[in-house]
Amino acid sequence: MTDYSHYAATQHPAVALSIPDLETRTTGREPADIRLWLRMLSCCTLIENEVRSRLRSEFQTTLPRFDLMSQLTHAPKGLKMSELSRLMMVTNGNVTGITDQLEKDGLVERMKDDGDRRSSLIRLTMKGRRYHRRMQRAHETWIQSLLGGLAPAARNTLFDLLGDLKQATYSRLPAA
Amino acid sequence: MTDYSHYAATQHPAVALSIPDLETRTTGREPADIRLWLRMLSCCTLIENEVRSRLRSEFQTTLPRFDLMSQLTHAPKGLKMSELSRLMMVTNGNVTGITDQLEKDGLVERMKDDGDRRSSLIRLTMKGRRYHRRMQRAHETWIQSLLGGLAPAARNTLFDLLGDLKQATYSRLPAA
DNA sequence: TATTGTTATACTCTATAACTATA
DNA sequence: TATAGTTATAGAGTATAACAATA
Numbered sequence: 510m511t512d513y514s515h516y517a518a519t520q521h522p523a524v525a526l527s528i529p530d531l532e533t534r535t536t537g538r539e540p541a542d543i544r545l546w547l548r549m550l551s552c553c554t555l556i557e558n559e560v561r562s563r564l565r566s567e568f569q570t571t572l573p574r575f576d577l578m579s580q581l582t583h584a585p586k587g588l589k590m591s592e593l594s595r596l597m598m599v600t601n602g603n604v605t606g607i608t609d610q611l612e613k614d615g616l617v618e619r620m621k622d623d624g625d626r627r628s629s630l631i632r633l634t635m636k637g638r639r640y641h642r643r644m645q646r647a648h649e650t651w652i653q654s655l656l657g658g659l660a661p662a663a664r665n666t667l668f669d670l671l672g673d674l675k676q677a678t679y680s681r682l683p684a685a
Numbered sequence: 686m687t688d689y690s691h692y693a694a695t696q697h698p699a700v701a702l703s704i705p706d707l708e709t710r711t712t713g714r715e716p717a718d719i720r721l722w723l724r725m726l727s728c729c730t731l732i733e734n735e736v737r738s739r740l741r742s743e744f745q746t747t748l749p750r751f752d753l754m755s756q757l758t759h760a761p762k763g764l765k766m767s768e769l770s771r772l773m774m775v776t777n778g779n780v781t782g783i784t785d786q787l788e789k790d791g792l793v794e795r796m797k798d799d800g801d802r803r804s805s806l807i808r809l810t811m812k813g814r815r816y817h818r819r820m821q822r823a824h825e826t827w828i829q830s831l832l833g834g835l836a837p838a839a840r841n842t843l844f845d846l847l848g849d850l851k852q853a854t855y856s857r858l859p860a861a
Numbered sequence: 862t863a864t865t866g867t868t869a870t871a872c873t874c875t876a877t878a879a880c881t882a883t884a
Numbered sequence: 885t886a887t888a889g890t891t892a893t894a895g896a897g898t899a900t901a902a903c904a905a906t907a
Binding site: 862863864866873876878880881883 | 885886887888889890891892893894895896897898899900901902903904905906907
């Protein structure tokens with residue numbers, strides 16, 4: 510049993526702002542799941558668009574590139590392509606492409622020192638580590654600014670509920 | 686003041702499944718906002734990947750195309766390109782491209798009957814309406830299946846919290 | 862002058878599938 | 885046979901900016 514009672518009601522207008530976006534197409538007559546999905550999707554799209562835009566204008570890079578580097582920061586010894594693929598939720602070929610670009614820019618390197626000679630370990634170079642650190646600091650600031658309007662208690666409840674949702678969804682995937 | 690007390694704790698394992706995904710890179714030492722964002726993003730990516738894949742395999746179409754048609758279903762008189770752009774949260778040029786494809790397939794049509802001769806109204810054709818209805822039914826089933834593991838009370842709370850988040854985020858966008 | 866929509870350009874990401882070299 | 889990674893292919897979305905027609 511999980512207790513969400515630490516969450517206290519937030520103070521906000523009774524009527525949500527009517528902002529035209531992906532959720533607008535709902536009329537209220539749709540199943541609750543559809544409305545929930547479209548609302549969550551518009552939240553994500555809103556933030557993602559903003560982050561993509563700032564990564565481009567301030568760091569001349571993209572979200573997948575930043576994500577790949579972020580995954581590597583917690584693996585000093587490096588990660589295999591297949592591990593990156595699973596972590597980033599994209600296919601193997603895509604990871605090869607993104608890695609190629611980052612390698613060309615000297616931000617990551619392929620290490621051929623595994624016991625298994627089919628695979629290689631990808632890891633950040635020094636330059637990559639420095640570059641990522643700068644981006645990460647900015648990224649944290651952006652996210653905190655964008656999500657900062659939500660009260661801490663609400664944020665905690667949301668975090669827990671999304672954890673439940675994620676677990677439930679995973680278990681309902683056809684593959685799973 | 687909003688009351689979320691209708692939400693009752695869900696029953697689930699105390700320890701969340703350790704699934705490797707976008708959220709995995711968090712260590713617990715990141716700011717709460719970052720962890721929340723990555724968790725929400727992995728929820729969305731999970732569902733989006735699944736929906737994209739099924740739209741492709743079962744209906745030979747894409748998510749943006751389905752989204753554009755969905756927007757039109759609630760506007761019998763049609764929508765302007767600029768309205769679609771805002772609703773779909775993408776740029777004007779993109780909407781032109783997606784509309785071109787749908788028009789070529791006879792699913793939407795451009796109507797030049799506005800007072801403003803610069804703009805046109807896009808609306809679903811009969812064929813488009815029928816086609817969309819089939820997709821929408823399937824889409825509802827998919828989403829209900831994917832989100833169905835979450836208890837109704839949890840789902841309601843999540844819906845409300847995401848509403849708060851969306852509103853807060855909108856008001857914190859640089860443009861806003 | 863500003864706005865609506867289109868076009869042109871160039872790039873990034875994407876899935877799929879065939880391929881290689883290992884295991 | 886199975887797996888790790890690459891390559892080839894094709895396509896789909898994206899931003900940006902220049903453009904024409906109209907307001």
